[in-house]
Amino acid sequence: MKVLVTGANGFVGSAIVRELQKRGHETAGLVRSKEAAEQLEKAGIRAIRGSIEREELLRNAAKEMDAVIHTAFFHKFSQAGLSAKTRILLGGSPGHIPARFMKEAVGAECRAIRALGEGLSRKSGSIVIALPTMTLKAGTVGKESDDGDPGSVGGGRVASERTLLELAGRGISASLVRLPPIVYGTGDRGGLLPSLIRIARSKNAASYIGDGMNRWAAVHRSDAAKLFALAAEQGEAGSRFHAVGEAGMPFKQIAESIGRHTGTPVRSLQPAQAGAYFGWLASFAAADNPVSSEQTRERMGWKPEERSLSEEMEQGDYFKS
The missing domain is CATH 3.90.25 (UDP-galactose 4-epimerase; domain 1)
Incomplete structure (x- = not known):
């Protein structure tokens, strides 16, 4: 299977790339920098230079793939493009900059999901996206069947979940994997x-x-990577999985x-x-x-190790x- 991983040099994305390699999949990675691209190439991974803001690039890349695993997101101001940075800085009151940043980041992610889905739809491929468990309602044990809660601390990204489910409604094999606030393991510096x-x-x-x-x-990143690979291989349209090792x-x-x-x-x-x-x-x-991962474990045979x-x-x- 040919698989594209966005954010392929990230803490989670790089673990997913390694897991896909172990499973024998032909893997490509979307990265922003020349240095990250060189690292991928050295590991035998095809590197695609670009940002998730480049929708045509994403659409064309997805056309070549059997599956896409989307982990990229603007976690830092520096990761946004020039036009987005301008809107964030000059779009209103300085006190609202954090809210404008999140709006731009989620907007870019939603457009990226649509572009990737459009590319895959021509091959009946599958798309899996990463979302935080903090999009779920606070104070109750979150289950896979739960919809994201716009009022949660991570509620801004519920729009991304809804965008993915729109793709699923159109018959695309679109699923999501929710990640807990602590994804740990060797090399974690920005979590x-x-x-x-x-x-x-x-x-x-x-x-x-x-x-x-x-x-x-919490979950170890290697265990999370295995679930992303399983979701790309077996996930059905509209599926929601929880990469949670400890509830x-x-x-x-x-x-x-x-x-x-x-x-x-x-x-x-x-x-x-x-x-x-x-x-x-x-x-x-x-x-x-x-957060519970009981349904994920039963359905996918996934077990944190x-x-x-x-x-x-x-x-x-x-x-x-």
Whole structure:
């Protein structure tokens, strides 16, 4: 099978590429930089240079494929194109820049999903997209059958889910894999866990909000990659899968582990203090996001095999300087 992976040099995307190679699939990767393209080529992966904003490029690339796994997203301002950056910076009040950034990022993703789907539709190919579990309603155990909640902390990306389901409604084999807030493993530098560790070191305290009993789900990136591959191979139109190895660890427990390894005190914050400590992460740090993967395991025969988050924090390289 010929498979295109967008965001192929990312933390999750690169693991997916390796998994597809192991399964014998002919794999291509969409990347933005020359350096990333060279790394792919050295690994025997065909590199396609470009951004997810280049809809015609995506459409044409998808025409050549049997499947697409879409993991790319504008997580940083620097990843957006010039016109998007201009709209973000000059489109209104400076205080609304974060909201404009998210609008541009989601808009680009929705257009990319449509373009990829249009290309694949001519070959009856399949498309799988990555979405966060934090698009689900907070405070309840999220299930695969649950629709994304626009009122959730990740609710902005529910539009991407709806765009994908529109493709499924047109008969395209379109499915999604939801990823928990902590996707861990060797090489993680830009995820939420290393972000929390950096904050603890800079603030000289590992903190949680209130009683810290809000839960975050987690998965090892290698286990997640296996599920993406399975979804591309077997997923049916409209399927939703959860790449969740652990349904939910209390945030306080995460903070305690960070405090122990960084030698910083562990402290509870009042909600009003969260913004000053966590910055842009404050709303996520307060979210209760337990997630089940029971339906995924039963349907796909998927079973996480890598070490747990607790084991990774004890034995991995997260706390090495």
